[in-house]
Amino acid sequence: MTSIDRFLRTVLPRSLYGRSFLMIVAPLVVLLGLTTYLFYNRHWDNVTRHMTLAVAGDIALTVEVLRNYPEGEERDRLLRLIQVYTDIRFDFRAAEILPNIDHDAGNSLLERMMASALDTRVYRPFVLDAVTDNTWVNIDVQLQDGVLQVKVPRKRVTSATTYIFILWLVGISLVLMVLAMMFLRNQMRSLRKLAMAADNLGKGRDELAIFKPSGATEVRQVSHAFLRMRDRIRRQVTQRTEMLAGVSHDLRTPLTRMKLQLALMPPSADLAELEADVEEMTRMVEGYLAFARGEGAEEPAVLADLAQLVQQVVFRARGTGQGRIDIRGADHLMVLVRPQAFRRCLGNVIDNAMRHAGRVEVTLLPGREVAQVLIDDDGPGIPAHLRAEAFRPFRRLTEAGDDPSAQDAAWEGGSGITGVGLGLAIARDVMRGHGGDIRLEDSPLGGLRVTLDLPI
CATH class of the missing domain: 3.30.565.10 (Histidine kinase-like ATPase, C-terminal domain)
Structure with missing residues (x-):
């Protein structure tokens, strides 16, 4: 036996219920994992990329508005209009300079996607923070005469369908596993009843009257075969007991006649030996019958x-x-x-x-x-x-x-x-x-x- 075989014997369940359940759950878990992995690599990436590019385009449009309308009421009116239609908050801080921070150092997928989109559309230095606030994504864009503070709602750059999809998969998997457990438990119950009946038969306990075949077709076939075997054993034991009881009865009759005849004879040394022989034969007959009966086989437990x-x-x-x-x-x-x-x-x-x-x-x-x-x-x-x-x-x-x-x-x-x-x-x-x-x-x-x- 190799080390792999020993490891599998140690890790894998030993019961039929556990192994059957593992055969159902293992493919389901693998399928769920592969589906989730492909979904994140395809759907999540594509959706997030398109959403971040759209937000980056709105920011690029705003930066262009600030460049063409550096000041005045017209610029403020345009900013308010952009905020109403894009749901993005803008705040311009004049004469401010951003610190020298590497904006490509983000660890989350959203930060990486957002940084790539801003590099593609805005062409300006910026500082991105998509981790600190759970509601907003904060972006500071460096302009010629100040810093444009941008607060993007997180729902603009993330898709709720991702979590719904995962929850849907997990929910369906849990329901299927529960149904599989219930089905397997019902099947195993029939096998457990059969095992208990066989154990009771081996222990001589008269509890088989309540046993009835149930479960799948194969389990019923085994149960019927067991009941037929039980009936054959009982018939054989009964026939043996009845046969030896008859033999014992037939032997007791001549032994009784011999005892009566010996009792009527005058005492002598030969008579004592004959009486001892008859008494020994009586004990032997009783012993044979006791052995054949199994000493209490018919006595209830x-x-x-x-x-x-x-x-x-x-x-x-x-x-x-x-x-x-x-x-x-x-x-x-x-x-x-x-x-x-x-x-x-x-x-x-x-x-x-x-x-x-x-x-x-x-x-x-x-x-x-x-x-x-x-x-x-x-x-x-x-x-x-x-x-x-x-x-x-x-x-x-x-x-x-x-x-x-x-x-x-x-x-x-x-x-x-x-x-x-x-x-x-x-x-x-x-x-x-x-x-x-x-x-x-x-x-x-x-x-x-x-x-x-x-x-x-």
Whole structure:
């Protein structure tokens, strides 16, 4: 990536609204600038030149009158007549000499144009001031016997159409930009609604009933495709749940008959083993069904206090007396959550931690977009290369890695389904159903840290 590309990425807007608005405004601004520049260079110059030449001609005529009628009532009458018809004020100061000032030193366009016109028509030394007074342009012309003071109204040498033209262009441009902003905002609103609906779907929030396709044709096509995808996902989840519910029901029937038959048999060592096998099969069936259901996928999300939910799970874990567990962090944090599913998820993780560690710390960290629940322990932990395996369904990791002989120390989670290998799989399913995730890291206590990310 070149430095120009990096600069453009930094300066240009990142949002679609900003880029679309820039595509409309940029050509408009360029057109306005070019039009104004050409107008000033052509129209302003031409109009100002003609107006200053006309004023310079009136002054030259007056100078000629003063030369032919040096004194007397006839000269005064002619001066008054010229003033009436030209709207220029004249005042003659006899025996006065102008200071030696370079009249070509004017900085404004009007002064330059006026000086050029006086040089062309009057052929006399003069002093020009078009800046001091906002109403008049003051000109002193040196004559043979004195100074002719001339006060020209500014409207005689400037055109109001210039400012009207600029205001007209700016006004039309502002109106067009406002209309463009309103149009783009309406188009972006449809995309924002679609983005919110997709986000709600990912977080498992049942707020899609109010979403309706709107906006341009392309946006409507995307919206309809999204709704079709949502319906397909719901059908697949429903079919999976119903199928496994049926399988579970079919398996429960023979298991129940087996339990009844075993209960009627006389006690023996073989009978105890068979009862243990049947009980394990029952737990496995319940675990499979819980995993297929997604642990609360049908439970509605409600606004609840996350800190209170965490405290409830921690207090229940303390009642088991398996080890020391502490809680710290925020006292109140309101989030949209499925309470029952989240308690089951957090309970699975805490039960596993307390089963393999003597000390467990639960920390609640609020954030602007994501709230985190950290579960740290001082147990043996899980090696980094096996952490991805821990989330696989029906996969049980041991302190000895994959050693089957160490099944008693399996780190797999499972409140009510211990030994099946679905605890972390269900926990991740629950967190992802909320739009969050679960991560395994090294703990400051020396064991394992489980991080639950829950979007706010």
